[in-house]
Amino acid sequence: MRTRLTELFGLRYPIVSAPMVFQSGGDLAGAVSKAGGLGSFGAVAPKPGAITLSYIADNLARVRQTTDKPFGIGFITPFIGANRPNFDYVLSEDVPVIMLSFGDPRPWISLAKARGRAVLCQVQTMEEARIAVGEGADGITVQGEASGGHCGERSLLPFLAEAADAFPQTPVMAAGGLGDGRTLAAVLAAGASGAWIGTAFRAVTECAETPEEDRQAILRSDGRDTVRSSVVDIVNHGACGGLVWPGGIAMRTQINPLLERWHGDEDSLAAAVTAAPEDFADLWDNPAAPNYPRLFGEAAQFVSQIETAEDFIRRITDEAEHLLARWNGAADRG
Ligand SMILES: Cc1cc2nc3c(=O)[nH]c(=O)nc-3n(C[C@H](O)[C@H](O)[C@H](O)COP(=O)(O)O)c2cc1C
Known part of the structure; x- marks a missing residue:
């Protein structure tokens, strides 16, 4: 499968595993990149200092032990200021892709670009998309409201179509509610260069952080x-x-x-x-507690087995390829 995204990073598959802070570590990121997608892990949490430099170094080492292929590290943009050492540390390391999400990506895009890094921005509004593209983002991800974890208010398909029309030169990825071959085929057919997936990757074997x-x-x-x-x-x-x-x-x-x-x-x-x-202070203490927040989205409907990251990626891309190849404009006729 060749798309703008696969060409940008030399990937085999148009699949990105989302940076999910405390949920996607170096084992998952490495496995996804090794399999031919773009893996990532998150390096900024809403609580200042919760992600330490040693956590980042440890997870970077895990990626590097697994693969020499491109991978990304993700930041929740509005919280970079309160966790600035994490951003500076990641820029000082040889990390190919910086991922920014949730809010105005300035000045972080230009700081990362100045260090020669590729930048992908996950956006929740067209205004953010325009800023990201204007600042030189290498790709954007439009995120729909079916996503697990934090997300904006827009429905994915109208948002994707609008962004694909507005930025014909920029790889536009889709996030939120994707997790099988049909949903992957749908967003590729609607103009996406790839799928940015969180929920479904939480269930794969290598997602060691998932309780x-x-x-x-x-x-x-x-x-x-x-x-x-x-x-x-x-x-x-x-x-x-x-x-x-x-x-x-x-x-x-x-x-x-x-x-x-x-x-x-x-x-x-x-x-x-x-x-x-x-x-309320014990909210995150015990994953077995009834009120423990379980971050996942509507894509859970597609998760019915535990498999490796590679098997998952292959399964959904094979299915999407098959669907797109035989589609003749009348998919409802089977
Ligand atoms: C457990 C979890 C944690 C997440 N944490 C982050 C994060 O730290 N940074 C970020 O940019 N996106 C985060 N997201 C959102 C993902 O980037 C992505 O938009 C979302 O998972 C896509 O929808 P899906 O879950 O239906 O695949 C998180 C999602 C989940 C499920």
């Missing part, structure tokens, strides 16, 4: 038991030292008792957290 409880929840989920909400971010900020996310961004997680109680009643939640932060 077993999350993996099982993803396997069981049909994708409809998730909700895009600010509840977890309110608790994170008020009780767990997390920074405030930009407007328009919320987090898609599996619905749990915390979400059932507070989603739609966020003002009361904010007041409750301010009044007694200690009641």
